[in-house]
Each structure stands twice: as structure tokens, then as C-alpha cells.
Amino acid sequence: MTLFKMGQFELSHRVVLAPLTRCRSYGNVPQPHAAVYYSQRATKGGLLIAEATGVSATAQGYPATPGIWTHEQVEAWKPIVDAVHRKGAIFFCQIWHVGRVSRNELQPNGEAPISSTDKQTSPAAVSKTEYSKPRRLRTDEIPGIVDDFRRAARNAIVAGFDGVEIHGAHGYLLEQFMKDSANDRDDEYGGSLENRCRFAVEVIGAVVGEVGAHRVGIRLSPFADYMECVDSDPVALGHYMVQQLNRHEGFLYCHMVEPRMAIVDGRRQIPHRLLPFRKAFNGTFIAAGGYDREEGNKVVAEGYTDLVAYGRIFLANPDLPRRFELDAPLNKYDRSTFYTQDPVVGYTDYPFLEDDSSNDVSSTQA
Numbered sequence: 001m002t003l004f005k006m007g008q009f010e011l012s013h014r015v016v017l018a019p020l021t022r023c024r025s026y027g028n029v030p031q032p033h034a035a036v037y038y039s040q041r042a043t044k045g046g047l048l049i050a051e052a053t054g055v056s057a058t059a060q061g062y063p064a065t066p067g068i069w070t071h072e073q074v075e076a077w078k079p080i081v082d083a084v085h086r087k088g089a090i091f092f093c094q095i096w097h098v099g100r101v102s103r104n105e106l107q108p109n110g111e112a113p114i115s116s117t118d119k120q121t122s123p124a125a126v127s128k129t130e131y132s133k134p135r136r137l138r139t140d141e142i143p144g145i146v147d148d149f150r151r152a153a154r155n156a157i158v159a160g161f162d163g164v165e166i167h168g169a170h171g172y173l174l175e176q177f178m179k180d181s182a183n184d185r186d187d188e189y190g191g192s193l194e195n196r197c198r199f200a201v202e203v204i205g206a207v208v209g210e211v212g213a214h215r216v217g218i219r220l221s222p223f224a225d226y227m228e229c230v231d232s233d234p235v236a237l238g239h240y241m242v243q244q245l246n247r248h249e250g251f252l253y254c255h256m257v258e259p260r261m262a263i264v265d266g267r268r269q270i271p272h273r274l275l276p277f278r279k280a281f282n283g284t285f286i287a288a289g290g291y292d293r294e295e296g297n298k299v300v301a302e303g304y305t306d307l308v309a310y311g312r313i314f315l316a317n318p319d320l321p322r323r324f325e326l327d328a329p330l331n332k333y334d335r336s337t338f339y340t341q342d343p344v345v346g347y348t349d350y351p352f353l354e355d356d357s358s359n360d361v362s363s364t365q366a
Contacts, residue, residue: 003045004306006284007214007252009090009162011307012045014300015321018288018309019049019094019165019219023339024347025066028054030076033343034066035083040318040348044088047307049255052096052167055152056145057108059173061098064341068093068155069148081160092217093156094165095149095207099173100134100182101227111135114145116176116183116190116199121227139187142199145173150206153216163215166200166207168241169257171227174200178241179231193233193240201244208248217253217286218245223273224257235276242280254281255309258289270295275304293324319352328353 004011025031042048054060054067067073077093084091100115107113115134123130137145153164168174176182177199183190189198208216222231222238231237238256245251256278259271270290278285287299288309296308314320316333323330337346 004284006047006090006307007250009047010045011047011090012043013321013325014296014307015046015314015324016286016307016309017041017046017048017314018311019167020051020311020315021062021065021339022051022347023062023064023341024343025064026341028060028065028067029073030066030080031343032079033348035080036348038080038091039083039087040352041314041320042084042087042089042091043321046089046321048084048089048091049165049309050091050093050161052094053152053156055095055097056148058111058114059097059148060106061102061113061172062339063106068095068152068159074155074159077156077159077161085160090162091160092163092165093159093161094167094219095152095156096167097145097148097173099176101131101172102134103130104132107132114141115173116185119182119184121171136185139189142189142202146199146202146206149203150210153207153211157211157215163217163252164207164211165253165255166203166216166218168200168203169219169221169226170224171229174203175221175226175229178237179229181228181230181232193236197237197240197244200241204244204248208251213248213250214252216248216251217255217284219255219257219288221257223259225260238277239280242277246280246282251283253284253286253307255286255288258287272299272304278305293327296324316350318350322353326353 056069081091100113100121102113104110112135113132114137118134118136120133121131156164178196183196188195220241222234256274259273274287284306286307286309287305291308299305312333313330316331317323331350334346
């Protein structure tokens with residue numbers, strides 16, 4: 001259960017760094033401190049997925065998030081990728097567009113954010129962020145956005161990444177098209193399930209055509225209700241998208257987010273509703289959503305998933321695979337420093353285990 005072959009990549013363990021927005025890329029350009037952060041979490045044969053990275057100037061929705069659409073950004077990513085590769089890890093770049101989850105001041109020339117719709121998203125419940133009223137993309141503009149994803153994927157490979165993960169989850173642009181709560185279009189990109197998924201399918205096709213299916217994964221969250229993106233039939237949506245992935249021979253992985261966790265008898269319970277999608281998908285399956293060591297080992301052993309992505313606890317424990325291997329205690333994460341712009345605090349200052357000299361894991365479990 002320890003080693004795993006993901007396409008052409010030899011993984012030494014099943015613990016994946018989930019993509020986590022970090023807001024430390026000043027001016028949307030990745031910074032040298034990111035090389036420290038990612039290499040801290042890199043192990044020989046481990047898979048890291050980089051933070052969500054904008055495909056264009058219109059893709060931005062948060063301060064100081066990185067992009068990969070300019071030459072300067074590509075060059076800035078190169079030493080970060082090199083630092084991860086020196087540790088022997090595999091590194092994927094998550095490419096995204098936030099769509100309507102943005103504000104005018106983050107958009108070129110202060111324009112309206114673009115989306116499937118002109119319906120505005122309510123203020124974020126936690127941060128109280130006010131989002132601007134979006135502009136519905138015209139049908140003839142959509143191929144240009146698809147091309148932005150294609151170009152970003154090409155740039156990621158130029159920067160040295162091993163592949164890309166298309167961000168098709170959490171209420172951002174692809175989901176704004178896919179889910180019927182946010183898509184009120186009456187053109188070929190709205191209405192039926194097939195039409196609503198057309199934009200995502202075109203993005204997948206463009207990215208696969210540019211860099212090869214063996215270098216492409218996608219993150220999906222059919223059950224989630226983020227940013228007022230919810231679907232009336234998430235099972236149908238998930239199955240349709242998996243079928244579209246299977247059309248591309250060798251499509252590397254499907255990274256799917258569990259439905260929201262519930263607390264039962266005082267213990268966190270994960271609903272485990274992804275199995276039908278895992279059975280239907282031809283490639284590697286990655287599950288994410290509140291897993292701990294025990295639950296991660298269980299779902300891998302049972303064949304529910306191939307790999308498990310960890311977010312907050314991997315952030316707080318840069319040597320998480322080693323801690324899992326030793327069943328060592330974990331550092332607690334500090335939620336208040338998740339999205340600050342500090343280059344050290346809440347970023348590269350979480351402690352390693354005392355006896356961890358090599359940070360090289362070869363026999364860890366999920």
C-alpha cells in the first residue's frame with residue numbers, strides 16, 4: 001500500500017499536498033520564499049500540488065496569488081520548481097480562473113469580473129468579502145478563456161512543472177458554468193447538463209491537446225456548495241465529468257472533494273460518497289476532504305481511493321508523511337495566518353520533528 005505508480009510517475013507514498021491558496025505572491029509573481037515552503041513539504045516520490053495559479057489577468061480574485069500567464073511569472077516559478085525537484089518530489093501546478101469570485105479592483109482596468117452569469121455572489125460568510133457584480137461572458141468570448149487555460153498549461157511545463165491540475169471545483173469559473181445554481185444561460189453553454197459542462201470539457205480538451213493527457217489532472221467538487229455554486233443533481237454531474245475525462249486516453253488523475261463532513265457521536269465522519277466516481281474513472285483517483293492518518297489509511301486499504309490529499313494538516317506539518325509513518329503527534333494549524341502576506345509566519349515557520357534529519361520518506365503510509 002506504500003508505493004504507487006501514477007501514470008509515468010513513481011510515488012513512494014500516498015500522501016498528497018493539496019492545493020492551498022497562500023497569498024504570498026506579491027504582484028501576482030511567485031516569490032523566493034515559496035521555494036522554501038514547497039521544498040519543506042517535498043519528499044522523494046511525493047506528490048505536491050501547487051496553490052491555485054491564475055491563467056490570466058482576469059483570473060484573479062484574491063490579493064497576492066500567483067499567476068502563470070506572463071514571462072516574469074514563468075521565470076519566477078522555475079527556481080521554486082527546481083527546489084522541489086531537488087528533493088525528488090513530483091510537482092503539479094493548479095491552474096484556475098476565479099470567475100465572479102472577485103472584485104473590480106482586482107480586475108484589469110477595474111472592469112467587472114467575468115462569469116457564466118451576471119448574478120452577483122453574496123459576501124463571503126467568513127471573511128465578509130464583498131464580491132463585485134460580474135459580467136456574463138458572451139458566447140464568442142469563451143474560446144479566448146479556453147485558450148488562456150491552454151497557454152497557462154504550456155507555461156507550467158516551460159516552468160518545469162511535471163503537469164497541471166485544472167481547478168474545476170469550489171465555485172470558481174468552471175463550476176459557475178457546470179452547476180445549475182450559477183448557470184442561467186440560454187446559449188450552447190447553458191441549460192442541459194451537457195451544455196453546462198461544455199466549457200469545462202473544452203478547457204480539458206485544450207489542456208490535454210497542449211501538454212498531453214499524461215500530464216493533466218483535474219479537481220472537481222460536485223457535492224460542494226461553495227460561493228453559491230451548487231448543483232441539483234451532483235451525482236449526474238460527477239458521472240458526466242468522469243466520462244469526459246475517460247475520453248482522453250491516459251488522463252492522469254481525478255482529484256475529488258468529499259461532501260461536507262458531519263459530526264456523529266462527537267467524531268468527524270466523512271460521508272464517503274465518491275466510490276462510484278472512483279470506480280468509473282480510468283486513471284488515478286485522489287480523495288480530499290478532512291482526512292486524518294487513520295481515515296486515510298483506511299480508504300486506501302479498502303480501495304476507495306488511490307491517494308489522499310491533505311491540506312491544513314500538511315500546511316502545519318511540513319514533514320507530514322514522516323509523522324504519519326511514525327504515528328507522531330501533529331502540530332496544530334493557526335487559521336489566522338492562512339491568508340496573510342507574511343513570507344514566514346504561518347508559512348515556513350511550522351516546526352519539523354526533532355529527529356527529522358533527511359526528510360526523506362520511502363515507506364510511509366497514507
